[in-house]
Amino acid sequence: MNFFNNLKLGTKITSGFFVVAILAFAIGIVGISRIKVISNNDTELYKEMTAPMSNVVNMAESFQKIRVDLRDVLLASNANAIPEYETKYNTDKENFSKNYLAFQETVHTNEGKALCEKLDKSMTYFEQLVSQIIQLKKENKDQQAFDIIKGEGVKANAAVDENLAEIIDMKESLAKTTANDNAAMASSATSLMIIIMILGVLAAIGLGVLISRAITKPISKLVDYSNRIAVGDIDINIENITKDEIGDLMSAFKKMTENINEQVNAVEKIASGDLNINLSAKSDKDVLGKNIVLMAKTIEELLTEIRKLINAIQEGKLRIRGDFCKLQWGVE
Template sequence: MQWMYNMKIGAKLLVSFIIIALITGIVGAVGYVNVQKLEDSNIILYEKMTLPIAAVGQISTSYQEMQVIVRDMIVTNDPASILSHADQVGVRNQEIDEAAAAFQETLIDPEMQAIFEEFVVSRKSLATELEKVKALALENKDAEAFVLLADEGSYGKAASVEMAAINKLVPMKLEEAQVFEELDVTTASTAKNTMIIVTLISFAVAIAFGLILRSLISKPLQQATQMSKEMNMGHFTMRLKMKRKDEIGEMAEAMDSFSDAIQNVVIGTMNQLASGDVSANIEPRDDQDELAPAIKSTIETIRTLIDEATMLALAAIQGQWETRGDAGKFRGGYKEIVEGVNATLDT
């Protein structure tokens, strides 16, 4: 934790912005991933479930139309008309084949794949039987052709197998679509819950980091402000004692050092002067030091005044009444003191 205290304020702010950016990025990334999952699931639901149902519907429609055309082909006696109907049957078969190929690409479930294989086999059987019916129709052997179309006829049985396969595929695909729809709902619910959890965690982390940053910056500044107020009131006993190496730590160290200097140099020296001790020797810290020179000048002035007073006292004791103090060495009140003593000696 100490490394955070030692980090410069600019670095602290930069790190905080980076963390907030990372949190925002995480929330965005989670949201993107969840949206992508839903998008992929919806694509599967549409391409693998909805479109195949339409394909099966096309197969069923073309199959029913083909059955009607086959019956019309048997009923008519005109060879050209029979061939025309046969061509129409071919068109419907082509439609069924195309729809079946599209449907096959969407198969996922193995069970449905097995049913589709049954459908493919039944298609081949029905195609064989259709050629038999077509041949009978061209020979106008309608009765024999209808025997094949009957439920017990070979064409009828093959058609029943194909229709049964078609009827199985539709509900199976609907059931599969329902499963995916439920999966979509679950995925959406999971995505929503995940986003809520991640957002709450991110919010908590951001708040916690804000409180930590406040503790690292605001609280120490409040302490420094309080110390400044104490110093302004002439109270120099308070110390910050912050063991940190950032700008606040440097400021706290400077304020503590300043208070030490005020107590030891200024106040200590003033107390010495008040008690008559002028032995203090104050030296300026640098060329711009304004405090030490002023104190040094005060001490030297008092020393000179004491020297003058001592000199006059010794002269008086020795009867040298003509001796006078040098008032020109002083200014203000100090000068008045020397001039006053000189005036006393003059009388």
């Protein structure tokens, strides 16, 4: 506290503004950093969660087309129509694979990788069955093709559907978790900024009160001292002088009161008949000090002349006169 009080007024005020500026800067930094993190998380949410969902939808759509292609193969009346359906099947399978590869690039968790492995196996097995069915249809072995689709084909189809559903559920769950995390982070950032703003306001108010008291308190004392001196009360003891501009003013005021006290003491000694005063003018402008010294000197000279007259009278020398004309005040 003494360290702060001893600072210059300009330094006190500047430090107050500096602290408030630092707090404002801290609020801005926290806000910007949190906004940046949330923005990055939202970007990740889109890239890793939202965009991949379109790949999954395209995969499901391509798989549905593959099943339609397989149906057309099974319902083909002769082997000559099979190549056309096979071409459509290969196109749809290629679209499935393209979207699946794009989707796999966004999978980073162990759970996601495990689901992709399951889909790899089920889709590979399904494609093997489709290849067998197409080959059987080309060989006009329709019954064997139907037997496969009714048996292992149903299981393989269900496995792929189940794996796709699991992948969709996983992505939805991750997207929800990420969104909740972003919301929690936004709430946390808001709370933190509110706390810092409250601290900033309290700090600004505290510094304002501190600086105000550091200025007004000593000035109030000086006003009180001045009023006391104005009514003749010089019993003043000025202490706890700081090293700022107010302290300089109080030091000057203390010197003034000490000088007044010294002059009053000199006057009191003169009034009591003691002309042996130890007083000197503080400067050429010290009119009161010079006149007190002159007054003591004049009284001393007056007393000297009076003593001469008394001695002369006692000795019967009645013609002797005092040289009162040389006295500044004169005696009538």
